[in-house]
Amino acid sequence: MSVVARIGGTFLALILASAGASASPPIEPGVTRGLAQWRATQLSDIRYQLLFDIPADPAAAVPARVIISFSLKAVAGDLQLDYRAPPDTLQSIRVNGKAEPHRILREHIVLPAASLVRGQNRVTIEFLAGTGSLNRNPDYLYTLFVPDRARSAFPLFDQPDLKATWELTLVTPAGWTAVANAPLAVSRTTGNRVEHRFQPSDLISSYLFAFAAGRFDTVTRKVDGRSMTLYHRETDGNKVTRNLDDIFELHGQSLEWLEHYTGIDYPFQKFDFVLVPDFQYRGMEHPGAILYRASALLLDPTPSRQELLRRAQLIAHETAHMWFGNLVTMRWFDDVWTKEVFANFMADKIVNPAFPEIDHDLAFIATHYPRAYRVDRTAGANPIRQPLRNLNEAGQLYGDIIYHKAPIMMRQLEQMSGKNTFRQGVRAYLHRFAHANASWPELVDILDKSSDAALGAWSSVWVDTPGRPRFVTGASDRNPGTSILAQEDAAGLDRIWPQRFGLMAPPFTPGIAWQLVSDRPAIPLPPEAASATPLLFNADGYGYGLFPADLALFDNWPGLSAATRGSLLVNAYENLLHGSLTGPQAYFRILLGILGREQDELLLQLALDQLSHVYQYLLLPEVQAAETAALEAILWQGVLERPVDSARKLFFEGYSALASSPAAMDRLHTIWSRKWVQDGLELEEDELIALTGRLAIRLPEKASGLIEVQQARTANPDNRRRLIFIAPALSQEATVRDAFFESLAEEGNRQTEPWVLEALRLLHHPARISEAERYLLPVLELLQEIQVTGDIFFPGEWLRASLARHHSAAAVATVRAFLADHPDYNHQLRMKILQSADALFRACRIRSGKAC
Numbered sequence: 094m095s096v097v098a099r100i101g102g103t104f105l106a107l108i109l110a111s112a113g114a115s116a117s118p119p120i121e122p123g124v125t126r127g128l129a130q131w132r133a134t135q136l137s138d139i140r141y142q143l144l145f146d147i148p149a150d151p152a153a154a155v156p157a158r159v160i161i162s163f164s165l166k167a168v169a170g171d172l173q174l175d176y177r178a179p180p181d182t183l184q185s186i187r188v189n190g191k192a193e194p195h196r197i198l199r200e201h202i203v204l205p206a207a208s209l210v211r212g213q214n215r216v217t218i219e220f221l222a223g224t225g226s227l228n229r230n231p232d233y234l235y236t237l238f239v240p241d242r243a244r245s246a247f248p249l250f251d252q253p254d255l256k257a258t259w260e261l262t263l264v265t266p267a268g269w270t271a272v273a274n275a276p277l278a279v280s281r282t283t284g285n286r287v288e289h290r291f292q293p294s295d296l297i298s299s300y301l302f303a304f305a306a307g308r309f310d311t312v313t314r315k316v317d318g319r320s321m322t323l324y325h326r327e328t329d330g331n332k333v334t335r336n337l338d339d340i341f342e343l344h345g346q347s348l349e350w351l352e353h354y355t356g357i358d359y360p361f362q363k364f365d366f367v368l369v370p371d372f373q374y375r376g377m378e379h380p381g382a383i384l385y386r387a388s389a390l391l392l393d394p395t396p397s398r399q400e401l402l403r404r405a406q407l408i409a410h411e412t413a414h415m416w417f418g419n420l421v422t423m424r425w426f427d428d429v430w431t432k433e434v435f436a437n438f439m440a441d442k443i444v445n446p447a448f449p450e451i452d453h454d455l456a457f458i459a460t461h462y463p464r465a466y467r468v469d470r471t472a473g474a475n476p477i478r479q480p481l482r483n484l485n486e487a488g489q490l491y492g493d494i495i496y497h498k499a500p501i502m503m504r505q506l507e508q509m510s511g512k513n514t515f516r517q518g519v520r521a522y523l524h525r526f527a528h529a530n531a532s533w534p535e536l537v538d539i540l541d542k543s544s545d546a547a548l549g550a551w552s553s554v555w556v557d558t559p560g561r562p563r564f565v566t567g568a569s570d571r572n573p574g575t576s577i578l579a580q581e582d583a584a585g586l587d588r589i590w591p592q593r594f595g596l597m598a599p600p601f602t603p604g605i606a607w608q609l610v611s612d613r614p615a616i617p618l619p620p621e622a623a624s625a626t627p628l629l630f631n632a633d634g635y636g637y638g639l640f641p642a643d644l645a646l647f648d649n650w651p652g653l654s655a656a657t658r659g660s661l662l663v664n665a666y667e668n669l670l671h672g673s674l675t676g677p678q679a680y681f682r683i684l685l686g687i688l689g690r691e692q693d694e695l696l697l698q699l700a701l702d703q704l705s706h707v708y709q710y711l712l713l714p715e716v717q718a719a720e721t722a723a724l725e726a727i728l729w730q731g732v733l734e735r736p737v738d739s740a741r742k743l744f745f746e747g748y749s750a751l752a753s754s755p756a757a758m759d760r761l762h763t764i765w766s767r768k769w770v771q772d773g774l775e776l777e778e779d780e781l782i783a784l785t786g787r788l789a790i791r792l793p794e795k796a797s798g799l800i801e802v803q804q805a806r807t808a809n810p811d812n813r814r815r816l817i818f819i820a821p822a823l824s825q826e827a828t829v830r831d832a833f834f835e836s837l838a839e840e841g842n843r844q845t846e847p848w849v850l851e852a853l854r855l856l857h858h859p860a861r862i863s864e865a866e867r868y869l870l871p872v873l874e875l876l877q878e879i880q881v882t883g884d885i886f887f888p889g890e891w892l893r894a895s896l897a898r899h900h901s902a903a904a905v906a907t908v909r910a911f912l913a914d915h916p917d918y919n920h921q922l923r924m925k926i927l928q929s930a931d932a933l934f935r936a937c938r939i940r941s942g943k944a945c
Contacts (some may be wrong), residue, residue, distance in 0.1 A: 399743070
């Protein structure tokens with residue numbers, strides 16, 4: 094080839110490379126969608142080699158190093174690494190062997206174009222790790238990087254569609270155990286330090302990279318030929334022993350079911366799980382190293398069926414994520430709900446065989462509807478799928494709509510598609526996008542090809558629209574004498590939520606009398622039902638919205654199926670809050686009657702949850718006082734007479750939370766003092782700490798003595814630290830409580846979020862609610878900082894632990910004034926405020942009889 098030809102070829106290659114490389118995006122804080130989309134077109138074959146040198150002192154700095162290898166499609170300008178940390182944490186940067194200046198600009202390390210090459214690149218950075226996401230404790234730590242918090246610990250490309258392999262080395266104090274996504278390759282002790290070096294991981298997104306290290310005990314078992322290791326810090330050996338079989342078996346059952354349903358073997362190298370004291374969430378699905386809140390899996394000696402079911406659902410949920418979220422991951426966090434809806438929806442299917450004695454239609458209703466309606470009834474309702482411009486706001490997308498409305502939607506989708514067609518579509522989706530990324534429209538497209546329904550139009554309502562419809566009965570304008578059921582959109586828009594649900598009419602014989610399909614503004618009621626009263630709408634619990642309700646329906650309670658009872662309870666409660674039923678006292682007495690005679694634990698829990706809210710927040714003080722004796726009698730009767738292996742603990746929990754009479758306080762103090770023992774009421778440390786808090790508030794003159802005794806008899810060091818933390822919130826002295834609340838303005842005092850939330854609930858206890866009103870404005874003023882520094886659920890729970898417990902006009906005024914004074918407030922956080930304050934707004938209106 095001639096020199097001219099060679100030069101021409103090189104020139105042409107440069108032109109082609111340039112044509113495929115758009116300009117580097119502008120530098121902005123966080124990870125913008127534009128930056129993420131650009132990097133996804135330019136980067137591939139990403140590998141991380143990480144070293145963390147962890148000192149024994151949790152306050153000491155953590156020296157670290159990361160080597161990032163990647164292939165660059167073309168050099169189109171400077172390249173941004175994500176790193177939200179002070180500039181002085183950087184110690185050195187080398188790009189392809191060349192030292193570079195330490196430059197952090199708007200939460201990014203900027204790699205200069207002059208040092209990059211087309212093809213393979215290697216960046217080595219030495220730094221002091223950011224510790225906020227390392228969750229360091231006196232003798233253990235664990236990481237939690239979802240959704241974009243990895244960049245607060247070390248430099249990387251922090252977005253879900255840049256999957257990478259991770260090769261981790263941890264250097265820890267001697268005596269520490271370590272676990273990560275991949276198997277341990279070698280552990281080497283030198284003096285008082287141990288090096289734990291792990292094999293390269295599977296291909297995973299940055300938010301799924303994880304490790305934990307510390308003084309953990311381990312239990313390893315083989316389940317169906319697969320080795321699993323459990324890591325824990327529980328000091329009560331009996332508690333561990335009695336739960337081990339169930340924990341391992343439930344994981345094994347979930348894996349077996351998912352392999353069968355999806356047609357794909359477990360897709361990662363290993364399967365271990367870590368039980369973390371007071372973990373921020375109930376679980377987090379890191380492949381190879383699932384993290385759980387220890388108390389969610391280690392149950393007391395006499396757990397209720399509800400507690401057993403919730404544990405099984407949690408294990409199934411996190412295991413389902415191995416396929417839904419980990420194997421196939423959303424491209425961008427606006428579709429984070431897809432992994433959560435699949436995990437919840439599959440969990441509901443998985444647990445059914447393990448609990449044949451439970452009515453699973455009822456379990457679905459009780460698990461999802463109250464939590465979904467808790468948001469969808471509010472002025473801050475959000476759609477399932479929400480737009481997201483920047484990953485630094487991704488945490489705001491999480492909440493009850495993703496976890497509880499989405500499974501209801503998915504059940505509707507499966508019903509429309511047919512179970513077999515739906516399953517085949519899911520299998521095609523998983524095979525097509527395995528070890529890669531996908532979006533919700535891509536799944537809809539797969540299902541739409543094999544379905545007769547217009548899934549795109551259906552999705553635009555169910556997935557992209559906030560709120561819920563309201564159903565009302567009336568007379569047809571077009572056909573005189575015909576009764577109809579009409580849909581009304583909560584936002585007043587001209588849209589229909591297509592769905593089907595059951596209808597029953599007197600005499601309420603077993604079975605659903607009619608199946609209604611609501612796919613247009615109004616549908617005719619069956620002639621036989623038109624003249625009947627009362628009608629029981631959504632009798633099977635498959636519909637979604639506010640349906641007409643009548644308290645007279647409860648007269649037929651004994652003849653209704655468990656699922657129909659659950660649907661009736663949910664709908665009646667929603668109508669009470671909406672203002673469509675008579676005052677709360679009548680409904681309170683109905684709930685009290687249900688507690689006295691119902692045997693199903695799921696229904697008892699649902700009724701008790703409603704009764705607790707009505708009693709504490711909706712009844713006026715004089716009505717509350719008049720009902721206290723009957724309430725305490727029913728609950729204590731349940732403690733004494735319910736079967737040991739059934740609902741006794743449930744009734745005790747209600748009694749200890751709601752009872753307030755001197756006689757009840759004496760009884761609870763005797764139980765706390767362990768001077769009275771009842772089968773099925775063996776209180777463990779965490780339960781005794783909770784009871785200590787309730788007694789300290791109800792018996793303020795004894796508060797300091799109660800706390801002192803409980804600290805002395807608490808053996809588990811993690812539990813003792815928790816009690817010491819919340820103790821100021823229990824103080825008899827308002828000045829001590831105020832100082833504690835003010836201390837929460839410091840980020841370091843909010844590190845263990847479950848403790849903070851527990852303390853907030855104690856500060857805003859109903860017995861002290863008027864004194865706690867002064868905390869409401871600071872709670873709101875801190876919210877934006879809470880969102881930046883806290884984990885994904887913390888902003889919403891911070892608000893709910895505070896706002897939702899109030900009911901005064903003054904509290905309403907504080908919230909409304911804050912919103913009025915901040916018209917340009919972050920939209921997502923504004924919705925969170927409206928969601929959490931909805932209980933306050935409704936309680937004020939119901940108690941006062943007028944709008945607040």
